[in-house]
Amino acid sequence: MKFSFSVCLVFVVFSMSSFAQREKKDCIGIPYSHKLNQKVPTDTLKPASFISGTPTLYKYVEGGYSFGTNKLSDRAFAQVYKVTTSYIVNGIALWVGAKEQIGSADTLNVIVYKLNGPGTASDGPVNNAPNSIDEILKIPVNLIDTSGLTFLTFPESYIAYVDYAIGIEFYQMGNDTIGLIATKDGDANRSELSWNKCSDGTWQTILDSINWGMDIDLGIFMIVDNSSANINDNYFLDGIKLSQNQPNPSSNNTLIQYEIKNNADVILEIFDMAGKSVISKNDGKQLSGKHNIIVDINKLNNGTYYYSLKAGNHRLTKKMIVSK
Numbered sequence: 001m002k003f004s005f006s007v008c009l010v011f012v013v014f015s016m017s018s019f020a021q022r023e024k025k026d027c028i029g030i031p032y033s034h035k036l037n038q039k040v041p042t043d044t045l046k047p048a049s050f051i052s053g054t055p056t057l058y059k060y061v062e063g064g065y066s067f068g069t070n071k072l073s074d075r076a077f078a079q080v081y082k083v084t085t086s087y088i089v090n091g092i093a094l095w096v097g098a099k100e101q102i103g104s105a106d107t108l109n110v111i112v113y114k115l116n117g118p119g120t121a122s123d124g125p126v127n128n129a130p131n132s133i134d135e136i137l138k139i140p141v142n143l144i145d146t147s148g149l150t151f152l153t154f155p156e157s158y159i160a161y162v163d164y165a166i167g168i169e170f171y172q173m174g175n176d177t178i179g180l181i182a183t184k185d186g187d188a189n190r191s192e193l194s195w196n197k198c199s200d201g202t203w204q205t206i207l208d209s210i211n212w213g214m215d216i217d218l219g220i221f222m223i224v225d226n227s228s229a230n231i232n233d234n235y236f237l238d239g240i241k242l243s244q245n246q247p248n249p250s251s252n253n254t255l256i257q258y259e260i261k262n263n264a265d266v267i268l269e270i271f272d273m274a275g276k277s278v279i280s281k282n283d284g285k286q287l288s289g290k291h292n293i294i295v296d297i298n299k300l301n302n303g304t305y306y307y308s309l310k311a312g313n314h315r316l317t318k319k320m321i322v323s324k
Helices: none
Strands: 027-031 055-060 076-081 087-094 096-100 107-114 117-121 124-129 133-140 150-160 164-169 177-183 194-197 203-205 220-224 240-242 253-260 264-271 277-286 289-296 303-311 314-322
Touching: 076 107, 076 220, 087 107, 133 150, 150 220, 164 194, 164 220, 240 303, 240 314, 253 264, 253 303, 264 289, 277 289
Parallel strands: 117 203, 150 314
Antiparallel strands: 027 055, 055 177, 076 164, 076 194, 087 150, 087 220, 096 177, 107 133, 107 164, 117 124, 194 203, 240 253, 253 289, 264 277, 264 303, 303 314
């Protein structure tokens, strides 16, 4: 799959009511202790402000998370990435600082947006806001990791050769809450690459938001092919390499290969689309290196599932298809 879109000129007037109750002073910024540049692989593209800035979890005084589920019923947040040279994209990494699950797990939509819609920035209306959708990944809230990054892979890699945005959409999540890590206000150097989709469906940069005006970037990153992006790869994805199951689709047994950087206790779980664990295999204490797991999936119904490998305190998740 490839991005193949162009920018079009559109103008819209935004409703002031979307931000009428938002006050910057209502946001509490809590410095986040996990330093991204100490653990994150170099083949994860991230805004420059996360390298030199201060990771921060923002909460509202009245409850909820400023960049996630909050009191104003915002619909989505997105981070823009500028493409100066084409590269291969394999997936998305989310940096979630907090979540609360009530009852069964709700589903979070992770979206790749084309930048072909109307919006408002600090200097007025623009024509390159996140708009039409190029890709949607869905993940149950119980599979989101708050101790590090949550890695989601696309069914097929594709080439990014024009600017795009990636975001989370959560207004249909129900009772569960989620909070993205952002950078400290002022760290983004007024790049205006972070966007908010208001309750009325309009897009506005977070820097321009009325009574908000925060200069931040969001913890939504891209996993890329390091050779295509000319990035030096010295690290695993949080210490794990997880291959696509073979064959895929599978009918009886499926082979899952993984590699871990350090010795770790390894558990493989398979979840259905609702986030219910349907298979769990404890692989025990494994030495660093490459390993194989063969999973009997005869009892699974046809459909799409997640297989999630946990090694130590980190987890990597991919999709698989069962077809008999």
